[in-house]
Amino acid sequence: MTKILLIEDEQIMLDLLRRKLTEEGYEVFVAKDGEEGLKVMAEINPDIILLDIIMPRKGGFEVMEEMQKDPNLKRIPVIIISNSGQPVELSRAQKLGAKDWLIKTEFDPQEVINKVKKQLWQKQS
């Protein structure tokens, strides 16, 4: 089963995405901040990560920086789900290896699923 790790501090977004992704048949793991996220990903080795940027304790950029240092974690595709989409942030995320970027107000859960599918498909081929 495809494992997805959701790192997001907003409970309702977490619930909604978990529900949607579970319905799609994925095995969903969640973490409520960056630090917890890093711990969980080391344990479960997910196929893909959905990552928020602004979070308590450790933010999304720091999570990606730490992932870059670890050859195992570095390989996992990351899709950013954020409230903001400033061009400077986008380019920073790209440099840190993010595969895609979603602004929450501009996308809905179904579109998130589509992005996830696309990334997983690209990873396989």
Add this chain to the structure above:
Amino acid sequence: MFSYNFYLNIFLIFLIILLFIFYQRKVNDLKKAYEEVEVILAIRTKARTRALNELARSLEEKVKRRTKELEESRIALMGTLEDVEDARKIAEGEKDKTLSIITNFSDGLLFFDKENKLSLINPQAEKLFDIKNQNTIGKSVSELESFGNLNLLVKTIGNEIKEISKKELLLDSLTLEVSTISIIKGDEKTGILVILHDITREKTIEKLKTEFVSLSAHQLRTPLSAIKWTLKMLLDGDLGEITKEQKEYISKTYQSNERMIDLINDLLNITRIEEGKYLFNPVLSDFQEIVQLAISSSEDIIQKRKIKLKFEKPEKKLPKVKIDKEKIELVIQNLLTNALIYTSPGGEIIISLKNSEEGIEFKISDTGIGIPKIQQERVFTKFFRGSNAMRVDTGGTGLGLYISKNIIEAHNGKIWFESKEGNGTTFYFTLPCGKRLLKNSEVL
């Protein structure tokens, strides 16, 4: 008879009488002559005296007149001298006034003479550059570099002292606005005035405001996305079956939420414009393609509103333009959406492109409600909405054209319009290409 003597005596007496008479007559004659002479003399004397008198009088008059003239000249001269003295006093007073204004002026002031040597500096400027009681007068611009922080000013104004207007200069924790003004008398340049205006407070407030709006907009987006996602999942049936009526209400709520998101996005765009970091990574792009894309993405609403849209493509292919694609798309989208919303069904919109002197020119005309003449001046201001536009659509934010203008101007382009209420509106904008291409240095 009578004797001879007697006769002789009588004769003698007679003779004497005759002589006496003769003498008397002669005397009388003489007297008369004398009197006549006297009269003549008197007359002559009188005449001479009169002439003399007249001469004397005329001389006297002449003297008097001259004296008067001299007196008048003297008074006039004195007056002139007094005037000069007064003028000198006034000039001195004015000079004192000017000096005291310069000394007590809250802005820093420096005056350089025509050889670019410092001839005046006020205490505020000395304080700003930390050069109190230092002998800076008479020094050239390059010599001044070694005094206090003046090197920072020299860097801003240059050794030749360029004409600059409101250029910002960071000085420790202060932000100064530097302007230079050439002082010209007649045709000759007598020097240049450098004005330093402290705008630290304005900058701080502006920054706080921008940060506040930016932060609150981000904070507002979080719950709005939660609402959006929940409603969307409800509508899609992901959270269980809902009735038709429930679906309708949720759908309307979803639309309201979308409007709120648009408003917040516009607010964020504004703060980003005001922070000056709006243009990102301009690349050479095919402008016609961008316009085509914007039209395609509005296809639904064009059909729904039964509007005829004509896209008049240029005869010759347009040169590529260096633009921030995403922002230019936003401008076209804003103008197209406005045309679509404010044109009644059955109306017409024409979009055309051409290559002009100014670069590429985009034109969009509609047969819509137009903009009231009295409000036309405010069209590009923040939060402006036409009074007739508000009746047609209550949802607009009044930020689209403000943002568009800022984007076009950030590209060194121009945006303008022509409109008649009830007859329609035409918006134009140009984007420089070729030699006038956007320079990288103008982009953050």
